[in-house]
Amino acid sequence: MHAITEYIESYLGSNLTPGAAGNFFWATVYILLVFLGLSVAVIAMNWLERKILAHMQVRLGPMRVGPHGLLQPIADALKLLLKEDIIPAGADVTVFWMAPFIVVLAAFTVFVVVPFGPTHAITDMNIGILFMLGVSSLSVLGIVTAGWASNSHYPLIGALRSSAQMVSYEVAMGLAVISAIMMTSLSGRGTLSMIGIVEAQLAEHRWFLFKFFPLGLVAFGIFAVAMVAETNRAPFDLPEAESELTAGFHTEYSGFRWSLFFLAEYSAMIAVSSIAVTLWLGGWLRPFPNALTGPTWDLVFSLIPGITFLFIAGLCFYSTVRMPKHPLFRIQTMGLAGFGALLSLIGLILLIPAVRVRIGDVFWFSAKVAGFMYLYIWYRGTFPRYRFDQLMKVGWKVLLPTGLFLLIATATWAMRSEVWTEVVVPVWLGLVDLLRRIF
Amino acid sequence: MNPLVANPPVATPFFFYLLAAVMIVGGILVITRKNAVHSALALITTLLAQAGLYLMLYAPFVAGVQIILYAGGIMVLFLFVIMLISIERAQKERQFNKQWAVGIAAAAALGGLFIAVYTTRTQGRVLFPQGRVSYVEGDNTQRVATLLFDRMNGTYMFAFEIASLLLLVAIIGAVVMAKKRI
Numbered sequence: 001m002h003a004i005t006e007y008i009e010s011y012l013g014s015n016l017t018p019g020a021a022g023n024f025f026w027a028t029v030y031i032l033l034v035f036l037g038l039s040v041a042v043i044a045m046n047w048l049e050r051k052i053l054a055h056m057q058v059r060l061g062p063m064r065v066g067p068h069g070l071l072q073p074i075a076d077a078l079k080l081l082l083k084e085d086i087i088p089a090g091a092d093v094t095v096f097w098m099a100p101f102i103v104v105l106a107a108f109t110v111f112v113v114v115p116f117g118p119t120h121a122i123t124d125m126n127i128g129i130l131f132m133l134g135v136s137s138l139s140v141l142g143i144v145t146a147g148w149a150s151n152s153h154y155p156l157i158g159a160l161r162s163s164a165q166m167v168s169y170e171v172a173m174g175l176a177v178i179s180a181i182m183m184t185s186l187s188g189r190g191t192l193s194m195i196g197i198v199e200a201q202l203a204e205h206r207w208f209l210f211k212f213f214p215l216g217l218v219a220f221g222i223f224a225v226a227m228v229a230e231t232n233r234a235p236f237d238l239p240e241a242e243s244e245l246t247a248g249f250h251t252e253y254s255g256f257r258w259s260l261f262f263l264a265e266y267s268a269m270i271a272v273s274s275i276a277v278t279l280w281l282g283g284w285l286r287p288f289p290n291a292l293t294g295p296t297w298d299l300v301f302s303l304i305p306g307i308t309f310l311f312i313a314g315l316c317f318y319s320t321v322r323m324p325k326h327p328l329f330r331i332q333t334m335g336l337a338g339f340g341a342l343l344s345l346i347g348l349i350l351l352i353p354a355v356r357v358r359i360g361d362v363f364w365f366s367a368k369v370a371g372f373m374y375l376y377i378w379y380r381g382t383f384p385r386y387r388f389d390q391l392m393k394v395g396w397k398v399l400l401p402t403g404l405f406l407l408i409a410t411a412t413w414a415m416r417s418e419v420w421t422e423v424v425v426p427v428w429l430g431l432v433d434l435l436r437r438i439f
Numbered sequence: 440m441n442p443l444v445a446n447p448p449v450a451t452p453f454f455f456y457l458l459a460a461v462m463i464v465g466g467i468l469v470i471t472r473k474n475a476v477h478s479a480l481a482l483i484t485t486l487l488a489q490a491g492l493y494l495m496l497y498a499p500f501v502a503g504v505q506i507i508l509y510a511g512g513i514m515v516l517f518l519f520v521i522m523l524i525s526i527e528r529a530q531k532e533r534q535f536n537k538q539w540a541v542g543i544a545a546a547a548a549l550g551g552l553f554i555a556v557y558t559t560r561t562q563g564r565v566l567f568p569q570g571r572v573s574y575v576e577g578d579n580t581q582r583v584a585t586l587l588f589d590r591m592n593g594t595y596m597f598a599f600e601i602a603s604l605l606l607l608v609a610i611i612g613a614v615v616m617a618k619k620r621i
Contacts, residue, residue, distance in 0.1 A: 095476065126580055130503035137511030141483065144515060148476060148522045156522065163519050167512065192580055 017195075019112075019123020030122045034111050042266040046073040049377050056381035067336035068319070083255035088150060091252070095149035100253070100260035103142030107264040109135050110271045115194045117284045117361030128194035129177060132275055133170075136230070139268060140166045143232075143239070143249050146261070150252035158248030161388060162239030165229055168395040169236075173226035175403030179219040179410045180279040183208050186414045198283030205290045209280040215410050220280040222399050222406070224375075227272040229395065231265065233376055235383035236391060273372035274365070281368050284361035302356045305363040309347030316340030455495060461488040475521045483514045500580040 011023040018026035047062070047070065054061025062069025087096060113128040115121040125131050140163050147159020184190055184200040191197060201207055208216050229236040232248075240248030250261045277283055286301045317340045323333040350356055350363075386394070412419055465485035472478045486509045493502035587595050 092474075092476070095480070098480075125499065126578075127499045127503040130500070130507065134503050134506035134511055137507060137515075140511065140515050141518070144518050144522070145476070145480065148518070160519065160522065163515050167515055170512075190581070190584075 099146035106139035147249035172399035234380035306351035313344035
């Protein structure tokens with residue numbers, strides 16, 4: 001018994017991720033926490049997407065289940081679990097069963113290396129970013145097999161579109177990622193590890209978004225476009241274009257299996273957003289970690305998580321007051337007040353000194369990822385869907401050449417002194433010499 | 440504390456046998472399934488298990504590239520092509536090239552070669568080293584990069600570039616042959 005508690009406590013003093021410390025107990029705890037957090041995030045995303053889209057289109061969105069439709073995701077999940085599970089006649093049953101699991105496995109495995117903080121990651125791999133790109137590219141297999149196994153035309157076409165799209169945009173995405181990795185290697189700390197990349201940004205006193213001024217921004221731009229295409233979201237949601245293909249590759253899926261696809265899509269969105277946050281937006285670092293230093297600024301920034309929750313709780317209380325004073329709305333009003341109380345409780349817990357010191361990095365990481373999630377919804381509310389040939393044109397004729405040029409430009413600019421002394425000057429001298437001999 | 444000291448090595452024989460068994464079963468499924476999509480899925484399993492073997496050899500970079508290129512890239516294109524074929528008709532057709540005798544002979548010869556190499560002793564030594572040099576898992580990527588690109592030790596730069604040029608030629612050739620009007 002003593003040995004077990006000692007094993008559990010031995011990790012607490014170390015400055016390592018549980019994977020690096022080789023502590024199976026804490027690794028399991030972290031995996032469960034990440035799984036739980038992701039599920040909550042997907043549920044919240046479901047509600048937020050419907051609400052925000054509705055407000056963008058001047059609608060109310062879900063209002064019936066719970067106050068302001070807050071319980072709608074739970075109702076949806078229950079509905080999906082209770083639905084009949086249909087396997088179409090002539091479907092390849094084994095492959096049809098496997099496909100959703102491949103997609104979910106690929107989407108969740110990626111989070112093994114996502115750094116929520118210097119020690120708040122399940123593990124840190126030497127090939128972190130490579131692992132993320134590789135495993136997330138496996139989700140195409142699930143989509144393709146799902147479309148094929150359904151033995152139906154719409155899913156097959158959706159699967160073909162999706163595989164063509166994801167393979168095309170992976171190239172541009174990879175080029176943008178390489179440009180960011182190259183930026184880490186310039187300070188002599190070249191690494192593929194996700195934690196290492198954020199630490200390089202801390203050491204260089206700037207996010208890679210602003211490094212080599214326009215270059216980092218361009219790389220981020222390429223990634224930001226490619227990641228929307230990778231996750232099959234609007235305006236690049238051709239694989240599930242409902243006006244043409246009903247629902248694309250998951251047309252024939254229903255109930256629990258369909259909800260697995262849903263879960264995988266949203267966690268894949270969170271995964272690619274966290275790649276973008278790690279590579280260009282400083283990962284878990286709070287704003288201005290090097291410029292605004294000192295105990296006062298530390299205190300100010302560490303109070304922000306709690307205050308954010310208290311602010312949202314305040315909004316809840318405000319709407320509670322504004323609820324109609326009709327007896328039919330009594331339960332809804334009480335529910336909203338209860339939700340506000342829950343949020344303010346979380347906010348108060350986050351203000352406790354011992355908690356706020358440890359939770360800061362996770363908060364900043366999640367806040368940045370949440371920004372991307374909002375962008376996803378915004379895109380969906382704003383942009384019309386692309387046509388397939390336009391999509392391919394953007395991928396191969398715009399993003400790919402830009403990415404290649406960017407890669408060369410980053411390398412050249414980074415090695416500018418070497419390029420000057422070893423390429424430009426010798427070539428110039430040679431030319432001058434040649435001209436002298438001719439004339 | 441040094442994390443490597445605290446960590447028990449993951450590369451236990453159990454995982455080797457597990458991955459090797461997955462690879463062999465996957466390989467057999469690839470050639471015995473009549474449905475081409477099932478064959479392709481079995482091949483993907485084999486390739487993923489192979490990536491696991493690379494990890495056991497402390498070569499995470501090679502494992503990552505294996506997953507990205509083969510499992511995530513090439514096999515997706517395989518599936519893409521296979522899905523466009525009418526599988527039902529292909530399944531009913533009799534297999535026309537009967538090469539299993541030659542295949543078994545070739546496989547047996549290769550297996551015999553492996554066993555021969557493994558058991559051969561030259562000057563009282565086996566060819567395979569008894570113990571394994573234990574590399575630090577962490578610096579495999581850096582080693583690959585140094586071998587490829589370093590100014591002093593970069594012996595493989597030329598070969599690397601030639602190989603990529605070869606691929607470029609193949610791509611251009613494919614485009615020229617497939618497209619009538621460029």
